[in-house]
Amino acid sequence: MPERGENMYRIQTFNNIAIRGLERYPRETYEVASSLPDPDAFMLRSHNLHETPIPDSVVAVGRAGSGVNNIPVDLLSERGVAVFNAPGANANAVKELVIGGLLLAARNLIPAAEYLRGLDGDLPDFEKRVEDGKKRFVGFELPGRTLGVIGLGAIGVKIANAARGLGMHVIGYDPKITVESAWRLASDVERARSVDAVVSQADVITFHVPLNDQTRNILDATRIRSLKPGAIVINLARDGIVDDTALGAALDAGRVHAYVSDFPTPALIRHPRVITLPHLGASTVESEENCAVMIADQLRDYLEHGNVVNSVNLPALSLERKGDSRLAIVNRNLPDRVGQISHVLGQNGVNIVHLVNESRGNLAYTLLDVEGAVDAATAEAIAGIDGVLRFRIL
Structure with missing residues (x-):
């Protein structure tokens, strides 16, 4: 397996995912396989994820269907992992x-x-x-x-x-x-x-x-x-x-x-x-393709831009990119987390261009665009804020 490039994402698949969905991942920037080291995301259908080890590298899980009973949503939420489904595709x-x-x-x-x-x-x-x-x-x-x-x-x-x-x-x-x-x-x-x-x-x-x-x-x-x-x-x-x-x-x-x-x-x-019937509800070629395409697009949007569409644990949120760097932060829904994030950035001379924050139950999610780059010390300080579960620089 070649080393991951700076803009290379890895999607680990379970079950047979429709080719039309897998084709949504550009080969230049995505590695997609049933076995991968340090995957960024899982993509699955009926696979029982409750019994599968989930590496810390995973930031998103996409279910090519509507129900998520086969996914440990609460556990993943505690780790700041976004869980997506495909409502309506089937x-x-x-x-x-x-x-x-x-x-x-x-x-x-x-x-x-x-x-x-x-x-x-x-x-x-x-x-x-x-x-x-x-x-x-x-x-x-x-x-x-x-x-x-x-x-x-x-x-x-x-x-x-x-x-x-x-x-x-x-x-x-x-x-x-x-x-x-x-x-x-x-x-x-x-x-x-x-x-x-x-x-x-x-x-x-x-x-x-x-x-x-x-x-x-x-x-x-x-x-x-x-x-x-x-x-x-x-x-x-x-x-x-x-x-x-x-x-x-x-x-x-x-x-x-x-x-x-x-x-x-x-x-x-x-x-x-x-x-x-033997679980035929969504068992059509068209349904499986629709679900795979929808999940692939949603995972790409989240991995590349931080936008959230059809998540079962994070709030729906999207933001047009304006700055030089984008930060995506999942944290427990506690008071003053946005204020603390802004304070850390200000202390380190990072100017916020655009920011949006939404909450859903016990989780909150923030997307913000900034001028210039965010250095390692600033990133470490944000990741260390109490309640921050997942921090990414996109």
Whole structure:
């Protein structure tokens, strides 16, 4: 491996990252490989980073997908490492799978196909058996039915709008809906005040939320009892969102029509009312390429310019470059950190041209452009300020 040049960055990859994403890194200034000494950043998909040693050289981690449960975000935050994801890049893939699963469940297509596959075409009563199947697998149409959407982010909004196009009434719930999502949402989608309000009204309910303490078993035994008789439940979000044991009992009792899940369990994998998939949510060529491109661009922007787009632990922040040098500082969100940084620079004769600071939870992030170069002593003094977790000169 050649020695790293002054402006050379190293990206260590895990999993198979789409070539379109990797091509976003110029060969003149980036080394990209699955094994590298002292990498500046990790780029991964489903790899379990909780069990992977993370060198001190790593300043950023990019997940080519939306969920970050496979990344130790809290640990990395304590080290001042930015964690990025790709929200919305896989939204169309998941939307199409949800609509596909909904149609399969509403029309009983999977059990109907299995029924025919089990028939002997040489039997004299074959045609009669086919007609018997027609009666057994009567489904229902979607117009006029109510779809409940829990989580109105990039994916949830697309699903809500698509369902409106199919003639469904849509009711959604998201206490943290962003302005961008609200603008994209069809105006006739009804906003619910609680999860329970959605559960009690929906003929079909679909979940699009991250897995955390608030969403674990969000559809539990109590809420399952509140579902409308014959409801369809769809979970392509995260394992653990739905209490599978309680839902299995409701399926057995015939109170729930069908369950579409991307998270197979031994107990439900052969259930006649369950359509279970091998984690296909974002498994399309287009989705994998979109995620890889988005993450590659975000990592480049952070490594080269310090700008933060779609980070799950740092505040969104960008700054047009104006000075000779740029400083990027991640610190604990404590009083007077910006003042102390400015004081150190002033004491060492460094003039600030432009500065922006934002905070998010326990972390704060500062980008500032200065005139001239920052010498080693000044850099060491800034890095030594109490609470500074990561200091870079770009």
